[in-house]
Amino acid sequence: MSRPRILVVDDEPQIRRALRVALRANGYDVDEAETGGEAIDAVALDRPDLVILDLALPDLDGVEVCRRLREWTQLPIIVLSAHGDDQAKVRALDEGADDFVTKPFSVPELLARMRVAIRHASRVNPEGDQVVWAGEVKIDLSRRVVTRAGAEVHLTPTEYGLLRYLAQHADRVITRGQLLRAVMGPGYADATGNLRVYIVGLRKKLEANPSRPRLLVTEPGVGYRLRTE
Amino acid sequence: MSQPNASPHDRLSGIGTPAQHVMGLVAVAITLVVVGAINSAVPGLEAIILLYVVPITVAATRWGSAAAITAALASALGHDLLFVEPVGQLTIARANEALGLVLLLITALIVSQLAEMARRGQERAREAEIARRSDAAKTGLLRTVSHDLRTPLASIKASVSGLRQPGAEYSEEDRAELLAAIEEEADRLARLVSDLLDASRLEAGAMVPDRRPHDLAELIETVLRRLEPRLGNRPLTVEIPETLPAVAYDYTQVDRIITNLLENAAVHTPPGSPLEIRVRPAGDEIRVEVTDHGPGVAPGDRERLFRPFERGRTGGRGTGLGLAIARGFVEAHGGRIWIEAVPRGGARFVFTLPQRTSGAGASS
Numbered sequence: 001m002s003r004p005r006i007l008v009v010d011d012e013p014q015i016r017r018a019l020r021v022a023l024r025a026n027g028y029d030v031d032e033a034e035t036g037g038e039a040i041d042a043v044a045l046d047r048p049d050l051v052i053l054d055l056a057l058p059d060l061d062g063v064e065v066c067r068r069l070r071e072w073t074q075l076p077i078i079v080l081s082a083h084g085d086d087q088a089k090v091r092a093l094d095e096g097a098d099d100f101v102t103k104p105f106s107v108p109e110l111l112a113r114m115r116v117a118i119r120h121a122s123r124v125n126p127e128g129d130q131v132v133w134a135g136e137v138k139i140d141l142s143r144r145v146v147t148r149a150g151a152e153v154h155l156t157p158t159e160y161g162l163l164r165y166l167a168q169h170a171d172r173v174i175t176r177g178q179l180l181r182a183v184m185g186p187g188y189a190d191a192t193g194n195l196r197v198y199i200v201g202l203r204k205k206l207e208a209n210p211s212r213p214r215l216l217v218t219e220p221g222v223g224y225r226l227r228t229e
Numbered sequence: 230m231s232q233p234n235a236s237p238h239d240r241l242s243g244i245g246t247p248a249q250h251v252m253g254l255v256a257v258a259i260t261l262v263v264v265g266a267i268n269s270a271v272p273g274l275e276a277i278i279l280l281y282v283v284p285i286t287v288a289a290t291r292w293g294s295a296a297a298i299t300a301a302l303a304s305a306l307g308h309d310l311l312f313v314e315p316v317g318q319l320t321i322a323r324a325n326e327a328l329g330l331v332l333l334l335i336t337a338l339i340v341s342q343l344a345e346m347a348r349r350g351q352e353r354a355r356e357a358e359i360a361r362r363s364d365a366a367k368t369g370l371l372r373t374v375s376h377d378l379r380t381p382l383a384s385i386k387a388s389v390s391g392l393r394q395p396g397a398e399y400s401e402e403d404r405a406e407l408l409a410a411i412e413e414e415a416d417r418l419a420r421l422v423s424d425l426l427d428a429s430r431l432e433a434g435a436m437v438p439d440r441r442p443h444d445l446a447e448l449i450e451t452v453l454r455r456l457e458p459r460l461g462n463r464p465l466t467v468e469i470p471e472t473l474p475a476v477a478y479d480y481t482q483v484d485r486i487i488t489n490l491l492e493n494a495a496v497h498t499p500p501g502s503p504l505e506i507r508v509r510p511a512g513d514e515i516r517v518e519v520t521d522h523g524p525g526v527a528p529g530d531r532e533r534l535f536r537p538f539e540r541g542r543t544g545g546r547g548t549g550l551g552l553a554i555a556r557g558f559v560e561a562h563g564g565r566i567w568i569e570a571v572p573r574g575g576a577r578f579v580f581t582l583p584q585r586t587s588g589a590g591a592s593s
């Protein structure tokens with residue numbers, strides 16, 4: 001298998017340099033782009049396996065780059081955002097970015113996100129696995145059965161819908177808007193208050209300690225993530 | 230911009246200045262001429278006294294309530310003297326005329342109160358606007374500073390976490406490159422922090438130069454030696470006359486000015502392009518020029534670049550503060566700094582140091 005090809009898009013040369021060296025040492029090939037325009041060209045020409053995209057670019061907004069890429073490609077995109085830039089982060093994710101890391105980030109953290117994104121993208125079956133394990137919780141998507149330590153857990157239809165969507169996108173961040181649209185329909189995209197109630201309900205049924213969740217974790221300001229790793 | 234001295238309504242209320250009263254009187258005089266003209270064309274027009282509201286209003290809005298009252302009194306007296314029979318005599322005894330005078334005074338008071346209120350409202354709006362703009366500027370500055378601090382931090386964090394990560398296979402060159410990046414970025418942070426400190430001290434006016442006579446040639450030599458690693462293999466020309474008039478200046482500050490100008494050139498011009506430093510007396514000043522042969526600075530940018538966090542268009546990575554600090558130090562010495570175009574391409578940064586003949590600090 002050839003080395004996966006990563007496109008790093010950041011206008012700061014020192015960030016590109018650090019990523020180039022670290023990613024190469026971890027078995028990736030690295031291309032670089034400085035601007036949104038260059039990034040779009042590079043994706044079309046070099047067909048990378050994943051894009052690492054800084055949200056603050058000199059020409060195009062990173063969110064706009066996400067939107068344009070998603071018009072014709074499903075390649076995984078991980079956005080780099082600055083602390084306090086939650087809105088741009090959420091918009092990028094809503095436009096189809098797969099995940100984010102907040103600067104300053106550590107290389108192992110970024111590598112973990114990259115592995116998840118590449119794994120999801122390379123699945124033959126777009127629906128993903130039939131069975132997803134998160135800790136001692138087993139989510140059997142084909143039989144619509146959820147068990148915890150072997151005992152069946154009873155979920156309301158909405159709770160199951162949320163859990164199914166998170167399980168189908170296991171280990172990836174899902175924005176509140178994405179979750180609500182997927183489970184309750186497009187009209188409910190702003191009903192984030194209700195969403196909290198359902199998530200709390202799910203945590204009570206699935207988590208060992210619902211007030212310190214390990215599986216259904218909150219990404220502050222963004223949404224939720226179901227941890228399976 | 231706010232008024233440096235008394236606020237406008239201090240000047241427009243109270244007893245008023247003589248000039249304000251005179252202006253009120255001039256307005257009334259003009260009105261009297263107009264009234265006279267109309268009176269001769271249409272004699273006996275009662276409503277003519279309405280015209281006096283004009284000078285009173287003008288006086289109230291432009292020169293304050295005291296001027297308005299003067300205008301009201303002058304209108305009443307002038308009208309009485311000039312147009313009420315017997316002409317030339319004060320006939321205020323008649324109840325009608327007395328009432329007219331009182332009405333004009335009341336008009337003057339009300340109009341000037343209204344004008345005063347409007348003026349205060351306007352002023353509050355203007356102050357709010359100034360406060361809003363300065364808040365916006367502060368927010369912008371904070372955002373730039375945090376971006377500039379965060380970028381080197383992010384690159385240090387990525388490099389260090391990469392190096393510490395178990396299992397990654399770094400070649401010797403990779404490892405050296407990451408370590409070099411960490412050192413460079415740490416230096417960059419240190420430079421930014423000291424630039425920020427200097428900029429904030431300059432802002433607070435706390436950078437009074439400690440003027441003593443020094444040899445400028447020696448200073449330039451020291452700066453060039455220190456900057457050697459950053460200037461690389463650039464051909465350098467240094468022109469300093471053998472005999473320079475003695476100038477007293479703050480050694481550290483002038484060192485920073487020249488350092489910042491040279492670093493600016495190093496960042497914004499291609500490696501290997503020549504630099505020239507020239508010192509010469511010009512009138513009662515010493516002129517120092519740093520000339521580069523890079524892309525030059527567009528006329529529209531020449532002033533802008535001396536403001537904090539303004540950056541040139543070459544994509545170089547300075548702190549965005551070097552030139553602002555240089556200007557701060559130059560001006561603290563009573564000198565000027567500016568950018569000139571160089572005939573065959575490039576930029577010339579020029580600053581002057583005035584020779585202080587009367588010697589504060591010239592003794593050591």
